[in-house]
Amino acid sequence: MDQHCAVYMPKLINCKMTNISLPTDPIAATPTPSPLAMGTVQMRTGGGAAAYLRKVWAIASKDLRAELRAKEIFSTMATFSVLAVIIFGLAFDLRVQRSAMVVPGVLWVVILYTGILGLNRSFGAEVDRGSLSALLLAPVDRSAIYFGKVLANLVFLLAAELITLPAILVIFNTNLFQTWVLVGLLLGTLGYVSVGTLFAALAASARARESLLPILLLPVMLPVFMAGLKLTAITVDGRGMEELQRWVGILAAYDLIFLTIAFLVFDMLWEET
């Protein structure tokens, strides 16, 4: 992990976001070299799990604070999800006899598309503001950046879902505030966001990233989509507890697999060649 700092040291000079002042005169720096000039910035790797969690929280809280001030991600997601529910309501109004039959599908489709909106901004905003290199310069493990972003995206999407559920209650007259639906939402969103954050980072460096992300993400997310759909459908229909627990288990397993692979792979994203 330590070599990341060394690799990125030359970039410090170009980086306008950090308020680190580098000595411009090499001779002036020679007698007592400041640790910065010598490229000896130490990554704080010690401290155990608590310190790691603090770093994750630092990244996440940066995103959350930026969102509280700029209000550009959550407001878009919430508005879009309500709009999508209304459009689905109109679309199914004439032909569907019992609205409860289509509700699970509506819920999960809305979540998938709402999620794309937020995920696009997750790294897209960093690229637009030119703050991506500043973020990568943070003296923390890359995985902490990943988990921080996952946490922030999770909060955004779960908050948007809290708007979606009442909208569905009003438009489709189906109460989805049931324990197992909420459990499914939590697990499904976690799986979705864990892959979505990785792919958002991948797509951020491509041309046409905004339109590319859904094409990359949606087919890969199909297992989570199907599991969430089934779980919601079983709960809405009030069917057996046994099947329900099986799908919760499947969702949890997917979350674990996706989080692990994404965590393993995320380190490889930003190495410069």
Add this chain to the structure above:
Amino acid sequence: MSTTALPRRIAVRANGWDFAQLLLNLLTVAAMAALMWAALVYAKPATNLAGTEQTAQRIFYLHMGCNIGALAAFLMSLIGSIVYLITRNLDWDRVTQASIEVGTICGIGTTLTGAIWAKPTWNTYWTWDPRLTTVTITLLIYVAYLLFRNGIDNRQTRARFGNIYAMFAFLTVPMTYYSARWFRTIHPVVFNGNNPDAQGGFNLGSTMNQTLWVSTISFCLLFSALMIMRWRQLRLEDRIEAVREELE
């Protein structure tokens, strides 16, 4: 244009690899011709079917072959992406790309032959069967891979991101399959299946079994021939790019 602009003539001379490639290609053509003969003439008609269904059953040898070609290709792409991510040798990135391109074509072949076969047998072109779902989603994922590659300018970044995506894509295939399988199914499980709901399960007679083997081998050959050709082409493309940059 004076002759000094090109100081030496670039000789296009076939080397040993070209002859090996030619041999492989000819072998593939022969194998595919043998497959056509075996599938249409040699294999005995299915005894439990009649009329159109019996004729349509012969598409099975192409359907299964395409499927095996796609499977081989996507497995190869997984190997390519893992080895690339470890060694960072661009040759392996080309393996991934070439396999995925060939695999996508084989996958489209599987889907199309399956749809044509399903119409007389299941009376519908399409159903949400786990295999159909998985193949289609896999295809979409790999098409997304190809689009994604085109969107990245830096050669190294393109290789790294492409391979990360390809690896992820392959690992989700079994998950898609099992999710869809638990969702619902009517597709017959051909080998070692134990599915009472399947419509149209079957046992293979000996000529059918032999034809199936011919199909497997010839499609593996087809995949290798196409993959290696595409791989060499991609290599040349990169070399041309490098030479062009040098000249500028």
